[in-house]
Amino acid sequence: MRNGRPRTLFDFLLILGDLLLVNSAFILAFLIRFKGRLPAANFDPYVKLFPWISLVAVAFFNLYGLYYTVRRNWRDLLSSLICSVGLIFLSGVVLSYMTRAFAFPRTVFFLAALLQLLFLGVWRRFMWRLERKLHGSKKVVIVGTLPEAQELAGKLSRSSEGVFGVQGLIVSSQERQQPDPYPLLGRWETADRDLLEHSPDLVYICSSVPQEFKKKIIAFSLSSPWEVYLVPDLYDILVVQASLDQIDDTPVFHVGSVRPGNGLQFGKRLLDVALSAVGLVLASPIMLLISLAVKLDSPGPVFYTQERISYRGQTFKLIKFRTMIKDAEKHSGPVLAAENDPRITRVGKFLRATRLDELPQLINVLKGEMSLVGPRPERPYFVQQFEKEIPEYSYRHIVKSGITGLAQVAGKYSTSPKDKLRFDLLYARKASLLLDLQILFQTLKVLFTKGKNL
Template structure:
């Protein structure tokens, strides 16, 4: 009971804060009078666009905040276009846009603060017990665990057993987490229709449509040119530093695979000693690889060694966002254990990708494949922008996951 009361209290504080911020901006920033019906329409729009589940409940905290900020900005822009656009001249559009972004930022900060307070309060009132169910557990033993615990994690179980336990968790009203199977991810991006009087899923797994590829390519062309022009002084400084350290080549070329397993030469700033693979041949780099030079170690830690791939993007070998390109040797090795690994080559390789921002340095090939398929099945230009922002933040932020599962409003 205390949990529900605290939840209602925090929801009230959050919505109260958002409403006060809206009214203050309405009066002091946009010089508009309060109108009850306009206010009701704004709340309704806020409900439709924001009061929904944001991404996955256990995504990184900054990803949740970023998606919330994007939705709040969309709500505020749409609201202003219909309500206040007639009150501003073209010369004032940038100022109005700045105010709308500022309003969305303050609303997002309010959510972050309220959530942290809610989390601290709930730590004193709620004791959550969790259990893990593995293949070693019998069906009856698994059900007994579910009866006495609040949260359940189902490991990689056989499909029939997992389905039965999922239904039992649903019946017992338990919070449940499942290891994903490739088929789960493939069907996640499917549509819902009906066959006679039965609901059915339909899947169109053809990679990206021509129109989406065209938009993606235009985005890549424009922003690769802008980035190359903007970062040209930095690229020159890095090249000089690499050359001064050991006199070797500045750019390192390596064969990688992109869409449809097409091979291309990827460009990177050389971060290892010359002929690093001469003795042992191709091998994955490790976090504390002794083959790294002093400048190369800094470039690896800051991801600056990847900047020459802007040229690959300009040439059309790669995209800004997509599955990271792997070497043919590593793909062949991965396919021996995971034949579906080639499915990630249904789109162009990317400078960054979902697996990079959601995984770790040593993420397994199977988990990389799952994240990459998740990206392919749910592609949108907004998702690309989101991953690019997440990449910029992840370079400086530590791995940080936050549980948002308690917030039904999201």
């Protein structure tokens, strides 16, 4: 089973079970609230909202990837489930208000949410284990330079929890070191014979493999039983979603501009202004409390401004709540913060863990210096360093920087700058209002799991 595959009987059972349990929780909540009765005056508004609640539930489950779970660990799955149930609860309250269904008791929503977590937790745990059992263990061979292949093998082994077993690596003939703990299965030059001998289920080709060997392996795999996954290099990302055209009898790919069109930019700006304005109003009491806590915790200003680079290399002053001691870089110069940095204050640790230190950036969004969604803006000093190591790093500035982005919801705290750049360029290539909304919802989940990705 693969992400993006056609719907199967298993998917149908998942959706059917989810809908039955979501709505059964509402019915049971009514029975508890009204002591075994279903008064028509109160229950009829739920009956009218039933189709919309069901539609919202499936939409949020799909948004959080709950219809393809075989590669995910249970903790990640549970956090997605909790976020989904929370959003179903909020959506139900909003829908009842919009339809003026005031006879729909709010206590029923709370009871239903608790019951949904219980029912869906048990159901999804069972189906998750069943899906992994049906999927079985897949044999994987990784092709790449030794360091990159070993790194990818480690990530695959850790994330899949036994669902994918790495058979071994196929590396360059110039690399003589015996890989550990993954065995050496062959060399790039003989990859076709080596793959045929070991007959894996999946083959992963790293971006470090030269083009000539990539083409040879992919061409050979077209008539082979295994599936091929390609770790994209930056060029691959830039041409993704190219459309097919032709000149006379010659096929050509139209790559197009990576820069978002005027329509998308206008839509993003409307979304930015609306959500940042509402966010500042709703967050103002919290921001006042944070300001007081920062001031009482350590000497220095409440806010901290720092020069960052955004769209087309333009600089702006990013605003955050101060989380470090005053003049933290006075003697050291620009230094990236570590997870347990001694310069971080007590209140600062809490603000960073909950991402509340980012709230003032809504002002940057409202001013048009940032967007809600986009590549995270970096300091000029580090941009210069990254551009020396990765010449394509400047490409991330073809879109406006954001408070959150694809790299923040799909990556980790320790994700390398090059991998983050891959996500940033993928976002620039596939940018849409729908993708922005998906990233914003995924950000809620990241915040729920202590914001380790941001």
